[in-house]
Amino acid sequence: xxxxxxxxxxxxxxxxxxxxxxxxxxxxxxxxxxxxxxxxxxxxxxxxxxxxxxxxxxxxxxxxxxxxxxxxxxxxxxxxxxxxxxxxxxxxxxxxxxxxxxxxxxxxxxxxxxxxxxxxxxxxxxxxxxxxxxxxxxxxxxxxxxxxxxxxxxxxxxxx
Amino acid sequence: xxxxxxxxxxxxxxxxxxxxxxxxxxxxxxxxxxxxxxxxxxxxxxxxxxxxxxxxxxxxxxxxxxxxxxxxxxxxxxxxxxxxxxxxxxxxxxxxxxxxxxxxxxxxxxxxxxxxxxxxxxxxxxxxxxxxxxxxxxxxxxxxxxxxxxxxxxxxxxxxxxxxxxxxxxxxxxxxxxxxxxxxxxxx
Numbered sequence: 639x640x641x642x643x644x645x646x647x648x649x650x651x652x653x654x655x656x657x658x659x660x661x662x663x664x665x666x667x668x669x670x671x672x673x674x675x676x677x678x679x680x681x682x683x684x685x686x687x688x689x690x691x692x693x694x695x696x697x698x699x700x701x702x703x704x705x706x707x708x709x710x711x712x713x714x715x716x717x718x719x720x721x722x723x724x725x726x727x728x729x730x731x732x733x734x735x736x737x738x739x740x741x742x743x744x745x746x747x748x749x750x751x752x753x754x755x756x757x758x759x760x761x762x763x764x765x766x767x768x769x770x771x772x773x774x775x776x777x778x779x780x781x782x783x784x785x786x787x788x789x790x791x792x793x794x795x796x797x798x
Numbered sequence: 799x800x801x802x803x804x805x806x807x808x809x810x811x812x813x814x815x816x817x818x819x820x821x822x823x824x825x826x827x828x829x830x831x832x833x834x835x836x837x838x839x840x841x842x843x844x845x846x847x848x849x850x851x852x853x854x855x856x857x858x859x860x861x862x863x864x865x866x867x868x869x870x871x872x873x874x875x876x877x878x879x880x881x882x883x884x885x886x887x888x889x890x891x892x893x894x895x896x897x898x899x900x901x902x903x904x905x906x907x908x909x910x911x912x913x914x915x916x917x918x919x920x921x922x923x924x925x926x927x928x929x930x931x932x933x934x935x936x937x938x939x940x941x942x943x944x945x946x947x948x949x950x951x952x953x954x955x956x957x958x959x960x961x962x963x964x965x966x967x968x969x970x971x972x973x974x975x976x977x978x979x980x981x982x983x984x985x986x
Contacts, residue, residue, distance in 0.1 A: 642982065643823040668828075668980060669854060697943040701885030701950070712887030714944045737917040738856045743976050745913040747856070749937055761885070763939025763948045769913060795854070797980035798825035 641796075646670075648791040657778035660792050663739075665771045667794030670736035672775065674721075676788035681726040681757070682779040685718030686734075688746065688772050692717055698764040704757075719764035722752030724779055730754040740771040821985075824848075828980040835860055835972040839979050842963045846926040849986025851961065853920040855979040859906040861971035866918070867900040869965045870932065870955050874899055880953040887946060904938030904949030906968055906977075915977065916940030926960040 644667075647660055663670070676684070685696075698720040700711045713720065724730045732752035739746060750762040766772075777790060826848075829839050844851070857866065869878075876897040884891045884904070895902060907916035918938030924930055932955040939948035955961075966979060 641821050642825045643821075697941050699885060699887045699939065699941045699946040699948050701883065701890065701948045708883075708890045708892075710885030710887055710890050710948075712941075712944075712946070735854075735917070735919060737854065738915075738978065741856075741976075743913070744856065744915050747915060747917045747940065749917055749919065749939060751937060761937060761939075761948050761950055763917070763941045763946060765914065765941040765943060765946075767913075767943060795823075795982075796825060797828040797854075797982075 644794050646792045646794050648789065650789045651784055651786055653786050654783035656783050657776055658784070658790050659774060659776040661774040663773050663775065663792070664794070665740040665773070666796070667740065668738060668797040669795040670739045670772070671793040671795060672734040672736065673791045674730070674732045674734070674777065674789070676724060676730050677728070677785045678724055678779055678782055679726055679785065680782050682724055682781045684721040684724050684777065684779050686721055687718050687776045688766050688768070689770055689774055691766070691768060695767045696764060698762050700760060700762040702758045702760040719748055719766055720762055721750050721764070721777070722760045722762060723758055725754050725757035728754055728756045736772060742769050742771055744769060746772060824983050826981040826983050828978065831973045831975055831977040833975050835974050837967060837972045839966040839973060839977070840963065841981050844962050844964070844981070845983070846960050846962070848926070848983030849924065850984040851922040851925045852982045852984060853964070853979055854982065855918050855920070856915040857906040857977045858909065858915045858974040859968050859971050860909050860974050862908050862910060863905065864968035864970050865905050866903045866938065867967050867969060868903060869900045870961045871957070871959055871963050873955070873957060877956045878953065879956070880951055883950045885948045901934065901953035901955070903936045903951050903953070905940065905947050906973070907940040908942065909974065911942035914940060914942050922961060928958050928960055930958060931956050932961060
């Protein structure tokens, strides 16, 4: 049987970087899963831009627990899809599901679960208002760099 | 004849079957709603040969607001419970449903939001274990650029019967065209 859940690409940063981009993503899968294990010196939010779109075509709704309280937030008409908050002390890990990423009928919705022990536990849903198939994903903090050793791995899931 | 034996041995070595690629995560079935919509999305004859199941879905409703409901193995009795944690973009709501006739898994995208579909990942661990009630976990959400919900849910089907079917339906209206649910099996 053909493989259903396949690794597409992975990287471990050899030096600090302001962003990382997965490009030339094949359109042959149903969903993409992006797994991130990252850190940086200062706390910032992490975003992604799809297909090089830098316009105000992204939004999100989020749910978080801070260790003392729970909250929900939203932002509209942003220039990147929110993927969680990256604190400055411990490792941030996140699993992001890009659902039906190659469907050219629908806008693209991303589900995110993010964990960082000294910061927040988060669940977010983000929207990219485009019907284009996703062929590139640029990941970046809204300030500063990802640390050396941060890893980003992209998988494809293929439905029957 | 020695040369014949040598030839036969060579053939045996080079024609030995390639070990099959074993995959632990397999696609079982996918249902896509056609034009006109559908009141339900159903999976039947789910094999019991996996360890866990995962549903991955993209859903849109035909009304302004609807939650996603699921029943397992044709059980329509009050045999379900669920707990949920939901963010609306401004408030957090936590709650539970006890002795229900179905499990609620967040909401589907509203009909008014053009091109927007709600999405979700639903895991059922040990779905075929006849010694356990069935516990589910899900992450679902939809964002419409100014509205939407994100939900974490846990569900319980209080039966030890193996899950052999699943019926998805909204609280009101139908699933819109292009809604899709894909079922995967995970081997243990």
